[in-house]
Amino acid sequence: SAAAFAARRSGGADGAEAWWGAWPATARARTDERRRPDDLGVPVEGRWGLTCGEINFSVIGQYVDYLVKEQGVKNIFVNGTTGEGLSLSISERRQVAEEWVTKGKDKLDQVVIHVGALSLKESQELAQHAAEIGADGIAVIAPFFLKPWTKDILINFLKEVAAAAPALPFYYYHIPALTGVKIRAEELLDGIQDKIPTFQGLKFSDTDLLDFGQCVDQNRQQQFAFLFGVDEQLLSALVMGATGAVGSTYNYLGKKTNQMLEAFERKDLSLALNYQFCIQRFINFVVKLGFGVSQTKAIMTLVSGIPMGPPRLPLQKASREFTDSAEAKLKSLDFLSFTDLKDGSLEASS
Numbered sequence: 001s002a003a004a005f006a007a008r009r010s011g012g013a014d015g016a017e018a019w020w021g022a023w024p025a026t027a028r029a030r031t032d033e034r035r036r037p038d039d040l041g042v043p044v045e046g047r048w049g050l051t052c053g054e055i056n057f058s059v060i061g062q063y064v065d066y067l068v069k070e071q072g073v074k075n076i077f078v079n080g081t082t083g084e085g086l087s088l089s090i091s092e093r094r095q096v097a098e099e100w101v102t103k104g105k106d107k108l109d110q111v112v113i114h115v116g117a118l119s120l121k122e123s124q125e126l127a128q129h130a131a132e133i134g135a136d137g138i139a140v141i142a143p144f145f146l147k148p149w150t151k152d153i154l155i156n157f158l159k160e161v162a163a164a165a166p167a168l169p170f171y172y173y174h175i176p177a178l179t180g181v182k183i184r185a186e187e188l189l190d191g192i193q194d195k196i197p198t199f200q201g202l203k204f205s206d207t208d209l210l211d212f213g214q215c216v217d218q219n220r221q222q223q224f225a226f227l228f229g230v231d232e233q234l235l236s237a238l239v240m241g242a243t244g245a246v247g248s249t250y251n252y253l254g255k256k257t258n259q260m261l262e263a264f265e266r267k268d269l270s271l272a273l274n275y276q277f278c279i280q281r282f283i284n285f286v287v288k289l290g291f292g293v294s295q296t297k298a299i300m301t302l303v304s305g306i307p308m309g310p311p312r313l314p315l316q317k318a319s320r321e322f323t324d325s326a327e328a329k330l331k332s333l334d335f336l337s338f339t340d341l342k343d344g345s346l347e348a349s350s
């Protein structure tokens, strides 16, 4: 899966048109755990006799069309959290990135590739590759095993990655709950363009709205993109100055989120709040059941009919109970009707 992007760009000094859309964190579409050997000619059984699941590249084109036509999402964040980017090999990450860029050509507005890795060298290789294939930007998380403990060390790491793709806009992907790197984004942004001239913006996947608000407030002159990554709190972040959003739920709630963005743009806060509460009702419900990347894949399969497959270990496939409950909730909130369900949706609950 990929993360969808709900992106808003405000008009620049040249009067460029403002635009909105939803960016999903792309779902990396996968086949079933035991992919048929004749699928791509590669058996899933590995050297150790264990299954690890293979990527089903063949559905990415369909996925692009689904996001654009059904969800109004035209910006994609590839190989991030939802796409299990850190669970893929470098070669797989390159192939996934290439497929999204190729299939998204003339259909998507932006394809941003997450190139963060524990190894600086691998990160640089992925950044260079993203530039070669014509991606629109790169994003990097903080290395999370041997961690940078100060802002300067983190900046030095990011700078070395950005330098490998000097023509590509660079985003810092702040997701402290997963990386364990708690350096405040506001602190990191202070003077960042002096060190990273290609710095374009921040993908902020954290609930600390004080930190987020201060990132916006202290960088008003900079024209940075502030992409918010907590879907259930997006409206609050918009009020603070978010210029877009990247999140897992935009894969299947992109259309609803776009309606919220449009209401916000029209300054109809009461309607925007209705949409946000409605989205919250769903997220609140699934969070209580246990919600993460695996569950996103199951919901996405259910709603889109595109087989997203199971996640890769150590993640576990979502249970049938989860998918059934999520489906009932989506219907009760009018997010899904019986006619919306596609043939492939059964795969999610098998």
Ligand SMILES: CC(=O)N[C@@H]([C@@H](O)[C@H](O)[C@H](O)CO)[C@@H](O)CC(=O)C(=O)O
Binding pocket: 002, 003, 025, 026, 077, 080, 081, 082, 083, 205, 229, 230, 231, 232, 246, 247, 248, 249, 283, 293
């Ligand atoms: C921790 C996590 O997975 N956060 C999601 C959110 O979209 C999240 O699923 C949503 O807000 C529900 O809590 C995104 O921030 C992740 C994301 O953008 C990505 O896949 O890179």
